[in-house]
Amino acid sequence: MDLSEFEKDNSGSCRLVSAIPAACRSEECSLGIDEAGRGPVLGPMVYGTCFCPLSKQQQLEELKVADSKTLTEKEREKLFAKLDEAKDFIGWALQVLSPNVISTSMQQRTKYNLNALSHDAAIGLIQYTLDSGVRVKEVYVDTVGPAEKYEAKLKERFPGLEVTVRPKADSLFPIVSAASICAKVARDHAVQSWKFVEDLGDVNLDYGSGYPNDPKTKDWLENNVDPVFGYPQFVRFSWSTAQTILDSRAVPVHWDDEDEDGNKKDMPSVLSYFQRKTEDPKVQPHRFFTERKLVSLVNL
CATH class of the missing domain: 3.30.420.10 (Ribonuclease H-like superfamily/Ribonuclease H)
Structure with missing residues (x-):
């Protein structure tokens, strides 16, 4: 083929x-x-x-x-x-x-x-x-x-x-x-006949059947994880088998928009900028807006 x-x-x-x-x-x-x-x-x-x-x-x-x-x-x-x-x-x-x-x-x-x-x-x-x-x-x-x-x-x-x-x-x-x-x-x-696009050096290509329960596959995953770059594209990194090894062997990554528990920080929704103001603002809008009766709306 x-x-x-x-x-x-x-x-x-x-x-x-x-x-x-x-x-x-x-x-x-x-x-x-x-x-x-x-x-x-x-x-x-x-x-x-x-x-x-x-x-x-x-x-x-x-x-x-x-x-x-x-x-x-x-x-x-x-x-x-x-x-x-x-x-x-x-x-x-x-x-x-x-x-x-x-x-x-x-x-x-x-x-x-x-x-x-x-x-x-x-x-x-x-x-x-x-x-x-x-x-x-x-x-x-x-x-x-x-x-x-x-x-x-x-x-x-x-x-x-x-x-x-x-x-x-x-x-x-x-x-x-x-x-x-x-x-x-x-x-x-x-x-x-998989062609690795990554420079893996003298990598062992005896990776078994590729199934998570195959001992050869498990050993290959354990021995070929890079602490920074993770795995080559040959690996389905979304699989829990690979993810578990990455979590224990690779450098952790912290995203700026997440807190220590991995939850997103409270950030205002974009929709909040379109909400109607229920109270008079401390600073009155420019007369350009009042003369034209322009106000903030909940929905466009």
Whole structure:
């Protein structure tokens, strides 16, 4: 799998796509969506979609696709090669979300959690497929959060599609299994060939699976934290695993607008400048204002 487009700037988000089969533009299709790398503290999260004509479902099943988590890395590579070779009736697209995008999204002032980020990635892939001329009829999605709410959200966004959201959809629907394989292979490649933009010197690259409960990952996080700069962008610094180490090993930061307990100091609201004065001010306003009957208002 060619990740060169993502590797040009692995601090952002990138979409990788296959060619669109002609059959997918002329026949009604099913589309599946799944992700890889939701839980790890290291590396990107990848959302994947696969689509193929309804008339080709049997051929898809004959490829013996399965939930990527039940397969070895070698098996996933072989199956992805088969999916990629079936260019006449199978297409795929990937949305690669870097650790930096995930962390900065989750820690921005306006709440944007991982579920919302995941939903938007899935919606973006469905919209891309439709915009590419694929005649999507059925959509199958592995759930993120309550399946009923997610399904209702997608049906509202895409009222012309038959949407099914289920837990463990990657083990129920072959088209979702295919999407799962594409996403997992892309994430594996991204993690294994990660290019650090930071000058880390002779850093140990044996960081394990990237999951918080992996002893190798824990050791790598403990040994590669900088007391001032924290972690490279390979790490999701919004994860509690990384945050705990930063709190104990890195230099603390105190913001001027917070008190010792981390609470914001009492500061007047901007709205206070628009409130009507209930008492006569000690200093009378200039006659320019009184002659024109200009006063302060509560609301504009």
